[in-house]
Amino acid sequence: MTTLIEQYNEELKQDTKIDEVNVKQVAMALPAIKHKWVSRLIVAKQELMKLEKIKTQAIEAVSKKIHEQSSVAISDIAANRAAESYETCQKINDSIAEHKILIEYLEKIERLFNSTTYDVGNIVKIMQMEQT
Numbered sequence: 001m002t003t004l005i006e007q008y009n010e011e012l013k014q015d016t017k018i019d020e021v022n023v024k025q026v027a028m029a030l031p032a033i034k035h036k037w038v039s040r041l042i043v044a045k046q047e048l049m050k051l052e053k054i055k056t057q058a059i060e061a062v063s064k065k066i067h068e069q070s071s072v073a074i075s076d077i078a079a080n081r082a083a084e085s086y087e088t089c090q091k092i093n094d095s096i097a098e099h100k101i102l103i104e105y106l107e108k109i110e111r112l113f114n115s116t117t118y119d120v121g122n123i124v125k126i127m128q129m130e131q132t
Contacts, residue, residue: 004102008040008109012109037106044102044103044106055096058086059083062086062089067079
């Protein structure tokens with residue numbers, strides 16, 4: 001996941017590189033760039049939902065095994081807590097945590113691009129004032 005954030009960080013540097021030479025190009029491409037980042041945010045949220053569903057299914061499966069293997073009656077709550085400590089569930093929890101960080105990062109990028117529209121507009125106005 002860290003490499004994905006690093007990859008996104010490099011792409012973000014390119015997407016936010018604005019100077020006098022490329023300002024028109026960036027202004028024209030801005031809707032497509034925004035769409036790219038919003039799409040990545042939605043995909044990350046979908047993946048998080050899948051992971052949470054997988055986690056629920058894994059806890060249910062492990063909890064069922066715990067009930068079957070136990071010689072004494074165990075409450076569902078206790079079995080579910082025990083299931084959470086299994087390696088499989090821990091790996092899923094790690095993936096969920098990583099996806100939450102990725103989602104937070106992508107949400108911040110989305111906010112960044114919302115203000116970029118105004119920034120590009122201001123740059124264009126400054127350039128127009130300099131030409132007059």
